[in-house]
Amino acid sequence: MYVAVKGGERAIQNAHAWLAEERRGDASVAELSIAQIREQLSLAVNRVMAEGSLYDPDLAALAIKQARGDLIEAIFLIRAYRTTLPRFGASSPVDTGDMACDRRISATFKDLPGGQVLGPTFDYTHRLLDFKLAADGEVPQAPMREADPAPVPHVTGFLNREGLIEEAQPDDTPPPDLTREPLEMPADRALRLQALTRADEGFTLSMAYSTQRGYGRNHAFVGELRIGTVPVEMDIPELGFAIEIGEITLTECETVNQFKGSKTEPPQFTRGYGLVFGQTERKAISMALVDRALRWEELGEDNVGAPAQDAEFVLYHADNIQATGFLEHIKLPHYVDFQSELELVRKLRRSVEKSQHQEAAE
Amino acid sequence: MKDTTDQTPDRKAWMSLMAKAREGRVAALLDAALTRPTFTWLRAPEIGSVMVRGRAGGTGAPFNLGEMTVTRCALTLTTGEVGHAYIQGRSKPDAEAAALVDALMFTDAAATLRARVLEPLEQEQTARRTTRAQKAAATKVDFFTMVRGED
Amino acid sequence: MQAQTLEGGFTSPATDAAHAFRGVMEAMARPGTIHALKGAKPPAPLSVAAGVALLTLCDTETPVYLAGNADCDAVRAWVAFHTGAPLTGPATCMFALGTWDALNPLSVYPVGTSEYPDRSATLIVESADLAQSGTTLTGPGIRDTAALSLPETQAFQDNAALFPLGLDFFFTSGDRIAALPRSTKVS
Numbered sequence: 185m186y187v188a189v190k191g192g193e194r195a196i197q198n199a200h201a202w203l204a205e206e207r208r209g210d211a212s213v214a215e216l217s218i219a220q221i222r223e224q225l226s227l228a229v230n231r232v233m234a235e236g237s238l239y240d241p242d243l244a245a246l247a248i249k250q251a252r253g254d255l256i257e258a259i260f261l262i263r264a265y266r267t268t269l270p271r272f273g274a275s276s277p278v279d280t281g282d283m284a285c286d287r288r289i290s291a292t293f294k295d296l297p298g299g300q301v302l303g304p305t306f307d308y309t310h311r312l313l314d315f316k317l318a319a320d321g322e323v324p325q326a327p328m329r330e331a332d333p334a335p336v337p338h339v340t341g342f343l344n345r346e347g348l349i350e351e352a353q354p355d356d357t358p359p360p361d362l363t364r365e366p367l368e369m370p371a372d373r374a375l376r377l378q379a380l381t382r383a384d385e386g387f388t389l390s391m392a393y394s395t396q397r398g399y400g401r402n403h404a405f406v407g408e409l410r411i412g413t414v415p416v417e418m419d420i421p422e423l424g425f426a427i428e429i430g431e432i433t434l435t436e437c438e439t440v441n442q443f444k445g446s447k448t449e450p451p452q453f454t455r456g457y458g459l460v461f462g463q464t465e466r467k468a469i470s471m472a473l474v475d476r477a478l479r480w481e482e483l484g485e486d487n488v489g490a491p492a493q494d495a496e497f498v499l500y501h502a503d504n505i506q507a508t509g510f511l512e513h514i515k516l517p518h519y520v521d522f523q524s525e526l527e528l529v530r531k532l533r534r535s536v537e538k539s540q541h542q543e544a545a546e
Numbered sequence: 547m548k549d550t551t552d553q554t555p556d557r558k559a560w561m562s563l564m565a566k567a568r569e570g571r572v573a574a575l576l577d578a579a580l581t582r583p584t585f586t587w588l589r590a591p592e593i594g595s596v597m598v599r600g601r602a603g604g605t606g607a608p609f610n611l612g613e614m615t616v617t618r619c620a621l622t623l624t625t626g627e628v629g630h631a632y633i634q635g636r637s638k639p640d641a642e643a644a645a646l647v648d649a650l651m652f653t654d655a656a657a658t659l660r661a662r663v664l665e666p667l668e669q670e671q672t673a674r675r676t677t678r679a680q681k682a683a684a685t686k687v688d689f690f691t692m693v694r695g696e697d
Numbered sequence: 698m699q700a701q702t703l704e705g706g707f708t709s710p711a712t713d714a715a716h717a718f719r720g721v722m723e724a725m726a727r728p729g730t731i732h733a734l735k736g737a738k739p740p741a742p743l744s745v746a747a748g749v750a751l752l753t754l755c756d757t758e759t760p761v762y763l764a765g766n767a768d769c770d771a772v773r774a775w776v777a778f779h780t781g782a783p784l785t786g787p788a789t790c791m792f793a794l795g796t797w798d799a800l801n802p803l804s805v806y807p808v809g810t811s812e813y814p815d816r817s818a819t820l821i822v823e824s825a826d827l828a829q830s831g832t833t834l835t836g837p838g839i840r841d842t843a844a845l846s847l848p849e850t851q852a853f854q855d856n857a858a859l860f861p862l863g864l865d866f867f868f869t870s871g872d873r874i875a876a877l878p879r880s881t882k883v884s
Contacts, residue, residue, distance in 0.1 A: 239598065239614035240635065269595040272616055272632070273757045273781055277599040277608040284675055286682050294689060302685040328680035338604055352603030359599065359609045364758065373602055374609035381600075381611055415562070416598055416614065420632060421777035422703065425554055428562035429596060429616055430634025438603065459600045461612055588703040589778075590710075620703055620778075628703060 207252050221245035230433075230462025231255055235504060236262025237363070237382040239432050239461050256384075256504050263505050275418045276426060280436050280459070282335050285412035290339045292405045292440055298336035303411060304463075339408035340438050340455060349440065349453040369496050376478055376499060380471045381460050383502035389466060391492045391502075392473035400477045400490025404456060407440035411463050435460050437468040441476050446484035454483055474498060560651060563667050564644040565633045571667060573643035579662035580655060582646060588620040588628065591638035617641040627652040705738035706779045707752060717753040724867065724876040729834045729843025731827055731875045740771035746869035747794060747821050748775075754819070755792055757781040762790035765799025767823070787818075794821040797848040803855075808862040817879075819865045824848070827870040836881040845875055853883040 208215065222229055222245040232244040236259045244262060251257035287303025290296055302308075304326075343349035359374035367379065380388060395402060415428040437458035445451035456476025458468035477492035487493055501507065564572050576582070595613040602609055618632045619641045629649025631641045650659055707713035713736035720732040739748025755761055761782040763772060776782055787793060787805045800820055809817035824846075831846040832853075845868070847853060856863045856879055863879030877883075 234612070237612040238595065239612060242635075243615070266595065266613060269593065269613070269615070271613070271757060272594045272596050272618060274597040274610070275599055277601045278611075280600070280604050284679065286678060287685075300687040301682050302687065303682055304685075326681045327684040328677070329684040329686070331676070331679035331683040333679070340603070352601070352606030354605060355607035357607055359607070361597065361610050363610075374607055377600075377602055377609040378611070415566070416596070416634075417562075418596055418632070420630070421781055422620070422774070423557075423630060425558055427558050427565065427632060429565045429632045430614060431566045432598065432614060434600075436604065455603050457603050459611060589706065592710075622703070 207250075216249060218242060218245045218249060221248050227463060228253075228255060230464050231385060231467070232258045232262055234461040234464050234467060235259045235382055235384065236266065238262050238266045256508055260505050260508070273418055273421075275416045275429070278414045278416060278432075278434070280410070280414060280434065281338055283410055283412040283414050283434070283436070285336050285410050286433075286463075287411040288336055288408070289410075290406070290408045292407050293339060293342070296339060296342070298332075298334075336410070338438070340440065343407075343440065343453060347452070350443075350449070350455060352455065352457075367499060369499075371495055371499055373475075373479070373482070376495065377457065377459070377471075377475060379499045379502055380458075380474055383471070384504035384507070385464075385467045385470070387502050387504070387507075388470040388474055391477075391498060392470035395473050395477045395490065395492045400480070400488055400493045402454075402456075402473075402476050403442045404439040404473050404476060405441070406469060406472075407438045407455070409435070409437045409465060409469065411435045411465065433462050435462065435464045435468040437465070437472040439469075439472040439476055443483065443485075448484065454479070557648070557651070560664050561630070561632070561644070561648060563664060563671070564631065564647060566671060567633070567640070567644075567667050568670075569635065569637050569640060571640075571670070572647060572663065573639055575663040575666055576643050576647055576659075579658055580650075583623050583625075583650070585621045585623050585629075585646065585649070588622055589618070591617055591619040591641045593617050593636045593638070619645050621645050621649065623649050623653070625653065703778050705740065705748070705775065707736050714753055717749045721750055721753055721867070721874065721876075724874050725865070725878055727838045727843075728836065728877050728881045729829060729839060729845045729875065731829060731873050733872050734874055735872060740775050742766050742769075742823070743772055743775075743794075744823055744869045745872040746874040747823055747867075749872075750821055750867055750869065750874065751776060751782075751792070751794065752779055755780040755782040757783070759791040760785035760789055762787045762793040762818075764793060764795025767795045767799070790818050792819050792821065794823070796823050801852075803852055803864060806864055808859055808864060811862070814861040814863075817862065817864060819867065821867045821869060822848070824868045824870045827868055827873050827875055833884050834877070834881050835884070838878075839881070845877065847877070847883070850883055853877060853881075857882055 222241045225248065228248055229241050229244045232247055232255055233239050233241065236244065236247070243265065244258065247258035247261040248255065250261060285301060287305060288298060288301045290300065340349055344351060359378070360372065362375060362378055367375065371379070411433070413431050413433050416430050416432055417426050418429050419426045439456040440453045441456060443452055443454040454476065456472040458471030458475065460468045460471060474492055477490070478495050478498060480487055480493050491497055594616055596616045597613050598611045599608045600611045601607065614634065615636050616632055616634060617636055617638060617640070620628065620630045622628050627649040629645040629647070631644035631648060633641050633644050647659055647663055650656070717734055717736055720734045724730060724732045734746045734749040737745060737748035737752050739745065759782050761776060762785055773784060776784070788807065790806065793800055793806065800822060806818040806820070807816060809815060826846065828846040830844050832844065832850050834843040834845055860879050865879055866877040868875045868877070
């Protein structure tokens, strides 16, 4: 039986009106501006840009305000907006070697050209609540020191010189784009990296953590972690040359992993790679670990059956908008589906009762 | 109508500079420098996206990192010069101002605009970059050896 | 680059493109019918209809092959500015534009795959004239039969035999456009 139902329009409108009021909260408390969110909740803004897959701090801040701070809802809003934009083209690959670094650390080498630059990090804080922030307070300007304007070289370059680490072979194959063509298996590394950079931070973190705990262990060191700005350059067809169309903040993580060697490769270090919009360090490290775990096949390693080695499992479950869409849809009306289930259970019970009745009679 | 390409390296530099300017800056500097000329649109300001690419391992095969918002437009002055703009973000007035400056750089106003729009923009961007670099430098670790076991 | 190549696009992109898309879609949905298109002033040798079709259907993600005379500086520059479409060869294009002779042989164009039949080329054939007479057409979108002045018959019969793979065709002449999808039978 098919039951068409209608109604609830007024209830929905009133629910939305109440949502708007609740979003505003107590009207005697000052309203948040987009600029305040952009400047003071910048790591939330960064996460929304990374997983929304659209670099625009003002839009991300607006989405966070509209979503009442629910970051997955904000990411959903950004993804929806993104689909309305005509795409002018693709940039040249950004040169992270040319990054103006706010932060650049290596866990593998103490002394390295450019040095260990901590940047504005939570590391080494005591994780004690700072009640001074509960009161208004002026922040003193951060100290400054003479800076060396030279570009900061990549750490993996040093290992490269000794031939102790696999090389990232230059290649200019146009990459596949999962926003244009459905994600298909087997996914090459370019497609995996695109899926991972926009993947849910929590999922990526858990997958990365599982490899550290032994599920597809590959013993990663953070060869280098850098955060800073790079210019984005694009060829403009009507001009016949490339120009910089903007500047973005990125977090890049390269891991250095043990590798015992295979039939074709000598023992050496291998690499995992993470590159994410904004200052998003936990995500970039997680991405590098998961990238490395997914590379087992091309490196000739054993598949030990670990979840993080299963590209289909990882890539098809990493997107929080797909996940939340499917998960949350089950709260929407399923009256007809459930009606048929109900009929089925009643029928099954009747036949069980009937046969029990017969057995009792015999 | 005229348009030249012999200024390519220079033009690339000024277009790149304006693409990265803070919201409202190009328009403010332009209006302070001269009265805007009349023009017609070749392409009215349009907000869109550009897919930003990275490289696996920093130097390997390219992959799609995510998109960024970009606004572009093209116009022609009544005297025939053509101006283009591709700027970061979603500001149509800024794209218009950038395209006007681009076109005017092919006129007698070039020297004025260089001194009153491009050079101030360049100084602002350099100052911002230097400040951050100096703050970063102040967080650089100076290692010193406490004990060396050489016995 | 000459400013002329920067002109001749849609003056009001949203409405012009919507009207043009309607015309292009009607032509493809009802094979053999002829529709007038307007809103573009492409450089020679492109017809108005071919120019409108390019503006409507092409963007940075649709590689275009310009065949024969259509492959000239003025057209290249115009396509680059107004659509951003990359120019390519026949084997890798999604759209191809030229006269029937220039576009041939058809065997080099992608006809799609069984998983993705849509990954095939659409050919925009510049024609001296277009008339609802000549070859007989039957199939989806045609009530009984239709007729269209096709440059030949055999090539389209061979193409229809590939269904669900195959090429789709637009024919343009002046400001007029007609179409022949792969689903149409030709006799």
